[in-house]
Structure formats: structure tokens, C-alpha cells
Amino acid sequence: MKSFASDNTSRVHPKIMESIVNANLDNAKSYGYDEYTLRAENKFKELFGEDIDVYFVYNGTAANVLGLSSMINTYNAIICSEWAHINTDECGAPEKNIGCKIISIPSSDGKIKTEDISKYLFAIGIEHHSQPKVISITQSTELGTVYTKEEIKDIADFAHKNNMYLHMDGARIANAACCLNLDVKEFTKDAGVDVLSFGGTKNGMMFGEAVLFFNKKLSEGFKYRRKQYMQLHSKMRYISVQFETLLSDELYIKNAKNANEMAKYLEVRLREIPNIAITQRVEANAIFASLPREVIDKLLEKYYFYIWNEDKNEVRWMTSFDTTKEEIDEFVEDIKKIIK
Known part of the structure; x- marks a missing residue:
């Protein structure tokens, strides 16, 4: 997972x-x-x-x-x-x-x-x-x-x-x-x-x-x-x-730079999806987003992440030094499939 x-x-x-x-x-x-x-x-x-x-x-x-x-x-x-x-x-x-x-x-x-x-x-x-x-x-x-x-x-x-x-x-x-x-x-x-x-x-x-x-x-x-x-x-x-x-x-900067860049990349990809709202400025390596609860539940079957605010259907997605564009692309495509 x-x-x-x-x-x-x-x-x-x-x-x-x-x-x-x-x-x-x-x-x-x-x-x-x-x-x-x-x-x-x-x-x-x-x-x-x-x-x-x-x-x-x-x-x-x-x-x-x-x-x-x-x-x-x-x-x-x-x-x-x-x-x-x-x-x-x-x-x-x-x-x-x-x-x-x-x-x-x-x-x-x-x-x-x-x-x-x-x-x-x-x-x-x-x-x-x-x-x-x-x-x-x-x-x-x-x-x-x-x-x-x-x-x-x-x-x-x-x-x-x-x-x-x-x-x-x-x-x-x-x-x-x-x-x-x-x-x-x-x-x-x-x-x-x-x-x-x-x-x-x-x-x-x-x-x-x-x-x-x-x-x-x-x-x-x-x-x-x-x-x-x-x-x-x-x-x-x-x-x-x-x-x-x-x-x-x-190395500490190189690691963090990749994590930050992948968060920005994830933000860009997520903005392709109208049903998702980014709820905080993306400045480091965290994405906070609000999306339909049924989409969250379906995503949790394949991916591990936290629901940040149950009332607002807000989640937190974090990127790391080892996160890749390919992983983010797969994640975003899975979201698009679920929303369709």
C-alpha cells in the first residue's frame, strides 16, 4: 500500500x-x-x-x-x-x-x-x-x-x-x-x-x-x-x-527539495480535478485538500493517508524524499477514475 x-x-x-x-x-x-x-x-x-x-x-x-x-x-x-x-x-x-x-x-x-x-x-x-x-x-x-x-x-x-x-x-x-x-x-x-x-x-x-x-x-x-x-x-x-x-x-537539502517539488507537482495535478479543493497554501511537502467522502473511502482501499477533518472531508497528503512523479501520476489517475 x-x-x-x-x-x-x-x-x-x-x-x-x-x-x-x-x-x-x-x-x-x-x-x-x-x-x-x-x-x-x-x-x-x-x-x-x-x-x-x-x-x-x-x-x-x-x-x-x-x-x-x-x-x-x-x-x-x-x-x-x-x-x-x-x-x-x-x-x-x-x-x-x-x-x-x-x-x-x-x-x-x-x-x-x-x-x-x-x-x-x-x-x-x-x-x-x-x-x-x-x-x-x-x-x-x-x-x-x-x-x-x-x-x-x-x-x-x-x-x-x-x-x-x-x-x-x-x-x-x-x-x-x-x-x-x-x-x-x-x-x-x-x-x-x-x-x-x-x-x-x-x-x-x-x-x-x-x-x-x-x-x-x-x-x-x-x-x-x-x-x-x-x-x-x-x-x-x-x-x-x-x-x-x-x-x-x-543531502538534507536535496531530500527536502524533492519532497517539496513533489508536493507542488501533486498540487498542479490535483487542480486538473474540479471536485477537489486545495485548502492550504502548498509551501513545503504537505497538501491539504477537500474532496467527496466516497472518493476518500475508495482511495483508502489502495493508499494510506490521514483524514484531517471529518466534518470538512479534508485530507492531508505528504510527500517525501523518495516520492516520484510516477507515483503521483498514478495516484491522480486513480482519483480521476473514481470520480468518473
Whole structure:
């Protein structure tokens, strides 16, 4: 069954799989004291500069929760979009593990603005209310849209002016970079992001994410926090070597570029079909569309994907580094056959 459900369902990129096999040819030091981890950290420093701290973890939920936990106390609050992964898809992990409150802001496109955030700052200094301390944004968003560099800088400046921090969930950070045609540093570190979850799993890796601290004072004690949260991989090299490979020869950009291009191609092909309405801007590697329910049900017999909104018959189709035009053409032709 072909999947358009998520870039999590894609294969591991062959070069990354090969790197894992090669890392398995001999012994190596454990807990990140190996040569692979050092090289992977240096790859990140080539991208973002030497003045950062880099930590590897297993998955995106851990990257987000651990990154946020370094910025916040239990009496604080995190402000994010209602669609944010930390609000909808992490099973309450931030609340349980950090013990803080999440304030979610309604959003039609997955993005939030300073004017949306400002109304939640009235309680600063009042002990009866959770104290807003972190703004968390997702790049690209859960609705497939992308923040511009200027939008991110505006939020970062607003956060810092109000004694807050800016966290970025970058599970699909490379897809955003391709959309913006910018170096990742320009719309993260240079724009004022304090802590970044840098995604690997959705972009060709088997497993592994990175937590990057641009505000290095926030990383104090993080290695102990990572251990307490059960995210210190003893055989760290199997995460690190994947990042080393992903960040070499711009593989992370090449992977994301194909995913984005295939989403755009799918959008073009879908617009040939009058019964389908594209419901969000196609900026990264996600297509949101509304179509008749009977068509959705028939498609689900052959393809794996998610119904996003039952009431609106809205679905989400995702493309990946390994999606091909031939697969999309077959998918679109199947839709046309069903609608006929």
C-alpha cells in the first residue's frame, strides 16, 4: 500500500542506511564520546557557527520536551499555535514532564503573530496565573505553511522584549529552508531563535533528532537533563553518523527539495480535478485538500493517508524524499477514475 500519510512512512535514505552499516564495522566509545558524534557536531557548527551547543536524542517529542524544559519552570506557560505538535500530537508530554501550562492560539494557517500573542501577556507578574515564558513555533508548520525570516525575527524580538524565549520545532526544517531558498542559519539563529529542534527522521533518517542551543546559557545542565529524560543513547554513533551523512554534500537539502517539488507537482495535478479543493497554501511537502467522502473511502482501499477533518472531508497528503512523479501520476489517475 503506497503511503501519502507522512514523511515518517518513507524509507531510510540509502546513503544514511549505508552510513549506519559502516558505523557497525567496529567498536566505538559510548554515550557520545565517539568520533562520529564529534564529526556530526562539527557539521552543525559549520551550518550555524561555533558558538552553539548540540545534543542528540531519539525522537521529535523528546527534542521538543527537553528543549522546552531548559527554558521554563513549572509555573510558566508555553504559547503556541493550536496546531502545534506539542499541543496536539505529543500526548501531553510537555505538561506531564515539565509540569507547565500550554496556551494554544487559534490559527487558520498554522502560524501565529505577535498580535495574537500579546493578549496573553496580561498576567505577567500576577501570581494567580501561569507566567508566559516561551513562544514555540513550528517550521514548516503542521499545516504545511512556512514562516518567513521576517516573521520569525518579529516574534523573536517580541519574545525577548517581554523577557521570553523563542523555541522552534524544526521537524521539517529542511523543507522550510528549501521553500524560503535560505540558509537555515538565516531564519533560525540569525533571526533570534533561542533553541531549535532540528529534524532528521522526517527527512531520510532512521531515527534521531538534534537539540541546538543558540542561547548557550540555556544549555547549562542539559546533559544531565537528557539522561534523566532517558534520551542518552549509549551507542550514540548510530544517531550521530546519520546526521553526519545528512549534513554532508547538502543531502538534507536535496531530500527536502524533492519532497517539496513533489508536493507542488501533486498540487498542479490535483487542480486538473474540479471536485477537489486545495485548502492550504502548498509551501513545503504537505497538501491539504477537500474532496467527496466516497472518493476518500475508495482511495483508502489502495493508499494510506490521514483524514484531517471529518466534518470538512479534508485530507492531508505528504510527500517525501523518495516520492516520484510516477507515483503521483498514478495516484491522480486513480482519483480521476473514481470520480468518473
